[in-house]
Amino acid sequence: MDKILLILKREYISRVKKKSFLLATFLMPILIGGMYALSIYLSVKDSDEEFLIKVIDESGYVADKIEAKGVAKFEVVKGQVDSIKKNVEEGEGFALLYIPKIDLYDAQGIELYTMQTPGMELESDVDDAVENALEATKMDKLGLRQNTLDSIKTRVSINSKSLSGEASTSGSSKVAMAIGTISGLLIYMFILIYGSQVMRAVMQEKTSKIVEILVSSVKPYQLMMGKILGVALVGLTQFALWMILTFAILSIGPMLMDVDPQVAADAASGMSVAGSAGSKAQALEAMDKLNDVLGEINIPLILGAFLYFFLTGYLFNAALFAMVGSAVDSEADTQQFMMPIMMPVIVSMMMLGPVLKDPGGDLAFWLSMIPFSAPIIMMVRIPFDVPTWQLVLSMLLMIVGFMGTTWMAGRVYRIGILMHGAKVNYKVIFKWMMSKD
């Protein structure tokens, strides 16, 4: 045990001191902070910008009713289309909206002429403005009043509740989906990035020929486990630093940038929930809803499960990666063995969609039991409430799974690290695994 600790310590310290580790650890939060700052900046900037659009209305339905909408301002003009077009070209206004004689009930042929391609936001604002104007005209013709129409409109908000458990949880499935997908993705990244680091480290020890000196002092199994655990600790350190730094940047950043925190909050909630920053009221509503949902989701459970599957998923795969690293002589030889290790991980990512559609279905159940896909798929399911027995079973199977892979890997490793220049294929690996001590 002492020796595993020594190996773990060396592995950890040598990795944490590396420039690439420091760079990745500090760059990532800054990148996230930067994106956040950019989105605040854009949302603040956007609200100032307006586009003047000249309107020629030959139909007579729009001119009286059109109103400014979002970033679009309108000015009704009279005159020839060609001459107004020329004016726009010379910089008078941003665009020309041309409405020909149209059928009120089937508006076709409306055109927007611009010098620059209009943004999506402007286009949808112009669309809305024209629709509103046409609707208003129709209402007039039918003798309807706005308040009559308003009184007909009904708003219903349905909360979905699960049947299981006394403390039935409700929640926006969108947020659950986001949490599940993000944690699944993080686990996926962690397994692939740190798993291949284990592989490379094992291979380097073998090719730099240091390994025979080491195994004269420690058992091969201790060497392998020390390495796997050391790299795991590096990953956890990086992850923890990312969380802390990102949180620090997000909370301190706006203060430094001297931005009204409310605006920042709008931007943030706009980003995550509403999709695009709408009006202040809309954003606040979304923010409240987000808080509600977060309050209803079992955060300790998700965090706990995340850490658990994060670690066991890594251990399960890292042993396989170590096995490959010990068997080959060069990076190029790893290709043929990487495929079967990567495949289940990649397939689990591809299964995210179907699982999200039916988080309680058969596919989701089985994929969350098989240790190859369980870490990712179970994390996707947890925000949607998983029966306790399923969660516990999946967790136990993970332990069985990684004990199995480390046993297998240990047996291949002890022989592989001492084999130089041997031609290695699956048959050879299997033979090593089965060979006696």
Add this chain to the structure above:
Amino acid sequence: MNILTINNISKSYANHKALSDVSMVVPKQSIFGLLGPNGAGKTTLIRIINQIINSDGGTIEINGEPLNQNHVRLIGYLPEERGLYKKMKVGEHLLYFAQLKGLKKKESITKIRHWFKKLDIPDWLDKKVEDLSKGMQQKVQFIGTVLHDPELIILDEPFSGFDPINANIIKDEILELREKGSTIIFSTHRMESVEELCDHIALIDQSHKILDGLTKDIKNAHRSQTYLVNHLGDIGSLDSYYKIVESIPMEDNLIETKVRIKNDSDSNLLLKHLINQTKVVGFNELIPSINDIFIQTVKKGNHG
């Protein structure tokens, strides 16, 4: 007293036998040469002693005890395939090796400094391994092997990669370690260093031990009563007691002749006989070198 006793060790891999029924004893404070052609099984035997792999059968005792995990601390092993972590500092690296052998940190650092001084190495504690020359890295590896004062030091081709000056330094260290009580097992192909250093040898070929014992006994056993005679003028014909193996004319009428004595005679009688026949300027016994014995024995084994 023997530090290491090997009894009937066998080991086979999937498609070949690496060791068959090998037994030998290594006396305490000896320098023991483990010789054999490539693929004979030397490295396998060394790995078994180091508990890196297990044998299929047979027993090994160290100081009379069956081999176990505690013995790791007693052995220092320098494998033929050896390397260092390039990015690590020399001090950290040696400390790591020492700690893996079970030494305490403080003790290790004192010993590292002691060895630096001894091998005339400047203070490299903070120097990165990759900045050292190959020869210097070899020195660091040697220090790593002996840092924990092992009773049994196993060196596999220790001189490969050393220039003659550094090889001599290491040779002197080996002799000094033996004086201080360590036993050295020495696996090599370089016969001149075997002759110089080893008081015992064992020869392994095709998984079998085919020869072992004191170096001088083995040499004696391989003497063939052959003498090298340098003489001026023709040697003439010799008695039936003697056989001329070969005769090579050298410069200035000098001839070098190898004469083998058959039974019932000795060197004195041969010399007396020769003096009457020619002018003898040199007379020496041809003692086989370990290299000759090695080649001769291995060849015999292959033909048998």
